[in-house]
Amino acid sequence: MSTTTEISDARVVDLLRTGSLSIAEICKACGVTATAVRQRLNRLMSQGLVQREVHKLGRGRPEHRYSITELARRQNGNNYADLAIVLWEELRKVKDDEIRRGLLQRVADQLTAMYRGQVQGATPYERLESLKGLLADRRIPVEVAGEPNQPALKVNDCPYPELASRDRGVCSMERMMIAELLSTPVRLAQCRLDGDGCCQFETKPAADRMAGLSCPEPVSALS
Numbered sequence: 001m002s003t004t005t006e007i008s009d010a011r012v013v014d015l016l017r018t019g020s021l022s023i024a025e026i027c028k029a030c031g032v033t034a035t036a037v038r039q040r041l042n043r044l045m046s047q048g049l050v051q052r053e054v055h056k057l058g059r060g061r062p063e064h065r066y067s068i069t070e071l072a073r074r075q076n077g078n079n080y081a082d083l084a085i086v087l088w089e090e091l092r093k094v095k096d097d098e099i100r101r102g103l104l105q106r107v108a109d110q111l112t113a114m115y116r117g118q119v120q121g122a123t124p125y126e127r128l129e130s131l132k133g134l135l136a137d138r139r140i141p142v143e144v145a146g147e148p149n150q151p152a153l154k155v156n157d158c159p160y161p162e163l164a165s166r167d168r169g170v171c172s173m174e175r176m177m178i179a180e181l182l183s184t185p186v187r188l189a190q191c192r193l194d195g196d197g198c199c200q201f202e203t204k205p206a207a208d209r210m211a212g213l214s215c216p217e218p219v220s221a222l223s
Contacts, residue, residue, distance in 0.1 A: 007032045012040045013049060013072055020053065020067040041066055081162060088163050088170070104169055108176035115181055124182045124203050125151040131181060135159075145200070152202040153178060158192055168193060175201055 007030050015021060015029055026037045044050035049072040054062045094100040118134055121127035125148045132153070135142045140159045146152040164170045171188055178201050179186040185204045190196035 007036050007040055009040055009044055009049075012037070012044060013068055016050065016066060016068045017073075020065040022063055022065050026066070044072075084160075085162055085166070088167065092167055092169075100169075104173050105176065108173045108180065111173075111177045112180040115177075119181050123148070124184045125149075127182050128153055128203075131178070146202065150203055150205045152189070152200050155199040155201070156197075158199065164193060171199065174199075 011030060012026065015026060021029075023034055023037050023041070026032075026041075027034055030037070041050055041052075045052065049069055050066055051069050053065050053067070055065050056062050091100065091103055094103065115131065115134060118130070119127050120130045125144070128144045128151050132142050132144050135155075138159075141156040143154040143156065144151055145154050158164050160170050160174075168191075171191060171193070175186050175188050182203060186201050188199065189202040190198060190200040192199050
């Protein structure tokens with residue numbers, strides 16, 4: 001008889017991705033005790049990742065079988081990183097610089113549209129603080145630095161590490177998006193790709209903005 005009591009949530013979910021299973025079948029596949037399996041199943045059910053169904057086997061006692069929910073399938077089936085890399089590689093193959101810059105601008109515009117209604121504030125500093133909260137919800141570690149009249153966004157871990165390592169155009173796209181959200185010019189003052197500790201996007205001083213430089217930098221500024 002198995003006496004092993006250790007099994008991970010991920011292992012149970014991976015097993016159930018192949019179809020519904022009973023506790024006995026999970027025990028046999030993992031070599032663990034029924035108590036260990038029940039504990040994991042109860043935890044996963046409380047998280048909405050596993051569901052239980054009753055199967056009647058003739059006149060005998062009904063059997064409980066477990067399967068993953070649609071929520072678990074979405075969480076485990078997300079392969080967006082690989083898809084993004086493939087799509088970005090295709091974008092890089094565009095030979096015409098003007099067309100390529102236009103595509104980058106459209107991508108930045110789409111990202112801006114996703115955030116625009118959620119970014120609140122009357123000043124660039126207030127909008128950066130609002131953006132910081134949104135990015136934190138997406139587990140992107142950022143800080144708002146600088147003075148209120150010239151705030152900066154410090155991104156401590158790149159949200160697109162694979163893409164950025166292949167093409168710095170990602171950094172330009174991100175700068176364009178931030179500039180659009182803040183309605184003020186933004187420059188990339190520090191970059192992790194250059195060995196800096198973070199990527200820092202700095203705004204123009206308030207005096208420059210008041211002098212009529214409130215529009216974002218042109219697309220031609222792309223690297």
